[in-house]
Amino acid sequence: MAQTEQTGPPGAHPSPSPSMAEGGYIYADDSVRKKYYRRLKRALTIGILLAYLIPITILTLYFNHKFSESVRESASLHLAAVTENQRNSIALYMQKRIVNVFNLFHPKDFNLTPIQDEMDYYLANLVRADAGFVDIGFINPDGIQIGYSGPYPHLLNKDYSQEDWYVALTTHPQSYIVTDLYLGLRRMPHFTIGVKQLIDGAYYVIRTSLDPDNLHAYLTTTSHGKRVDGFLINRAGQYQAVDADFGQLLSQAVFIPPMDRQSDVTEIAFNGQTMLLSYTWLKEVPWCLVMWQPRDVAFREMERIRVSMVTGSAILVFMLMVVIWLIVNRVIRWTEYVEHDRAELKTQLYHTHKLVAVGQLAGGVAHEINNPLAIIASEAGLIRDMLDERLGLECTPETIIKELDEIDKAVYRAKSITMKILSFVRRTDPKLVPCDIRQLLEDVVTGVKEQEFSVSNITVERDYDPNTPELMLDPDLMRQVFLNLINNASDAVGEGGSITLRTRMEDGWVRVSVADTGVGMDAEQVQKVFMPFFTTKEVGKGTGLGLSISQNIVEGFGGRIEVESRPGVGSVFTVVLPTSS
Amino acid sequence: MVHEKINILLVDDEEALLDSIKRRLQIREFHVIAVNRGDKALEVARNNPIDVAILDLKMPGMSGKDVLVQLKKAYPWLEIVILTGHGSFDPEKEKVYDQAYTFLAKPCDLQTLLHVLVEAYKKTVMNKHKIALQDVESILKTPTMKSAREVLQKLKELDALSSNNMGGA
Structure with a gap:
């Protein structure tokens, strides 16, 4: 079937009902729709923000990392270069001093038993070349200092033959030696330069003491507008030249570089801050030059750029958020507008549908109403006829009531139809x-x-x-x-x-x-x-x-x-x- | 056989309407046979002389339209009045409704109904005896005839007379 x-x-x-039609779906009301749009707005905003923020954050982090790395590298290279430069200066200074001493052997009138005046004259020569020279001694092949000029005349005739530096100088092929810093007999830190000259098959030695103060000038320099400090240490890790802020001469250094590396850059902790440190071993002296600066200072440039990068990213993100917020708002408004339009169209469609339905009803309604109306009219006419004596119809209360009942029935029939039609087109909102x-x-x-x-x-x-x-x-x-x-x-x-x-x-x-x-x-x-x-x-x-x-x-x-x-x-x-x- | 009254076939499914119209026509010298269904109407028409039929259209079972077609087929001269409550009924739409004499809308007042019935009966008589309209008018327009009842009476006589003539021929 x-x-x-x-x-x-x-x-x-x-x-x-119209209010239902607006909801996009049957019976959805206003608050549901508002909630839906709020949710849609939140999802859109979060979604778009994530879509933009995640790549931006990743890129920012990546570039920050790369940038830090390269800045760190360039700071290290830079410090290494500064250190190299300082080392060259110190090497040059040392070489000059050694040459100063060597030159003493060369005058034509040089003799192997210098008198005091000659020694004083040599010292004066040296001091002219460099104020750091303190004294001078001439040592015969037996290790006895046979000539001396300087503030400690009691050193004349001192026997150096058992001194380490003397032994080293006379037994090694190198023709000069620079000692570590030591206090010696005079309780003043100084170091010794000794040079040897083979004369008539025996080594004659000139030794001279230097005040290390002059080295300080080579330890501090300014690079890129930032101060770089340094110190010299010997193989035992004792300060040979150092700024009083960092330590005492001859005391143990804060950093002892490994001896198997010629030079390197590293980081150490000092006084609660991280120092970027570069070291290099000198050639003429068994000393190591260490240059350092606080890492913050070394990386200050990077920090500045990092800050501007982060600020830039933050501004970018903020602007993005504003733009996204504006766009999302606009999209939501547009969607609401379209939805509203659609709902309106739907409502119109619904009303058209209703009108068509009501129109279809009208014919049927007329018929259903006209029938009882016809009965009422006819019954009323009949009663009128009964009341007309000429027509000779039976006219008693009973017969009239019988017709009136028919009228009542027709009236209620019509009423029930109108009621049902009203319920058919009723517009009350269902709960x-x-x-x-x-x-x-x-x-x-x-x-x-x-x-x-x-x-x-x-x-x-x-x-x-x-x-x-x-x-x-x-x-x-x-x-x-x-x-x-x-x-x-x-x-x-x-x-x-x-x-x-x-x-x-x-x-x-x-x-x-x-x-x-x-x-x-x-x-x-x-x-x-x-x-x-x-x-x-x-x-x-x-x-x-x-x-x-x-x-x-x-x-x-x-x-x-x-x-x-x-x-x-x-x-x-x-x-x-x-x-x- | 001469009939004293005009024979009306009244067909409507509303019992109360059927009854009241029937009684009101009867006291006005009509002979009314009232039925509430189409098939009954055809049966009545077969067994009784009918002068004019009043038909409702919307009825359970056989519809008024079918009854109209059947009656007209069996009795081409019979004039049929359609009495309907259908609000949007349009007789122009269907060719079959050309066969009806006229259409009345419910509720219809008695004077209109009576007038239409007389005119319809006049037409029936003309159909039956092939009398031209002006002849009937001249017969009816004698100064002695004043009321509808007299006109009907004359028509009835005319109808009966013609039938007798035809029967004689």
Whole structure:
């Protein structure tokens, strides 16, 4: 038998009130929509922000890292270069001093037993070359200082043959030696330069003491506008020349460079700050030059650039956020506008649909109203005729009342039709509450129809799915729908018949069917079943509006009514409702 | 056989209307046979002489339209008045409705109905006996005839007379 699919997909139909139609979906109200837009706005903003911020952050971190690395490297290289430069200066200074001393051997009048005046003259020569020279001694091959000039005359004739530096100088091939700093007999830190000259098969040695103060000038320099300090240490790690701020001469240095590396750059902690430190071993002297500066100072440039980079990124991010905020706002406004337009169009469509429906109604309504009106007019005329004695009709209160009753009946019939039409086009907003479909069915069967069913001996079979979910519906409207269907079923089965109420879940839809074993309908009747004023019932019994109204209500909830019928077998009306709306 | 009254077949599914119209026509010298279904109407027409039929259109079972077609087929001369409450009914739409004498909308006042019935009956008589309109008018327009009842009476006589003549020939 033909099954009439009356509806399209849920939500495709205009809903029964304008406020519902605006919601995009059936019965969605304003607050739901606002919430939806708030959520959409938040998701959009966060999404776009992340999409921009994550790459920016990664890039910033990456460049910061790369930049730091290169700045650190360049700072190290720079410090190493400064150190190299200072080392050269110190080496040059040392070489000059050594040459100064060597030159003493070369005058033509040099003799191997210098008198005091000659020694004083040599010292004066040396001091002219460099004020650091303190004294001078001439040592014969036996290691005895046979000539001396300087502030410590008691050193004359001192035996140096067992002194380490003397032994080293006379046994090694190198023709000069520079000693570590030592206090010696005079309790003043100084170092010794000794040079040897082979004369007549024996080594004669000139030794001279130097004040290390002059070295200080080579320890501090200014590079790139930043001060770089340095110190000299010997192999034992004792300061040979140092700024008083860092340590005491001859005391243990804060840093002892490894001897197996000629030079390197490293970092150490000193006085609570990290120092960038570069060292290099001198050639002429077994000393190591160490140059250092606080890392903060060395990296100041980098810090400045890093700060501007971070500030720049922050400004960029802020600007992005502003732009994103503006764009998102605009998109949301635009979406709302489009949605509003769509809703308006839908509302208009709905009203057009309604107008068409009302227009279709009008013909039927006229007929349904005109019939009772015709009865009223005719009965009134008849009463008038009764009152006209010439016509000779029976005119007693009883006969008149009988006609008046007919008038009353017609009036109430007309009224019931107008009421139903009003409910058909009514625009009140339905109230949505969670409803148990089974309970609504029971309300109708046991509440409204129980008496009638027991009188007519109609039995009701129940076949409910225990998993029938609660749905958001207007219980009054849904009761009206079920009452309509159950009324139709009971009219169809007649006395002693049976009606089956069934609920089923199917692919997210709840199917509620009312099945009867009544007279059924043929294909043509099934086609017309939802048309307003179509009825198979006797005159005056059915208005032909029930199914029409029911369909309207169910479509309002995003559902549909399906019908299946076979003449002589019965009809099944199924209300199909979406589980989520 | 001469009939004293005009025979009206009244077909409508509204019992109350059927009853009241029937009684009001009866006291106005009409013979009314009222039925509430189309098939019954055809049966009545077969067994009784009918002068004018009043038909409702929307009825359970056989519709007024079908009854109109059937009656006109069986009795081409019979004039039929359609009395309907259908608000948007448009007789121009379908050719079959050309066969009806006229259309009245419910509710219809009695004077209009009576007038239409007389005119329809006049037409029936003309159809039946192939009398030209002016002849009927001249017969009816004798100074002695004043009331509708007299006109009907004359028509009835005319109808009966012609029938007898035809029967005799």
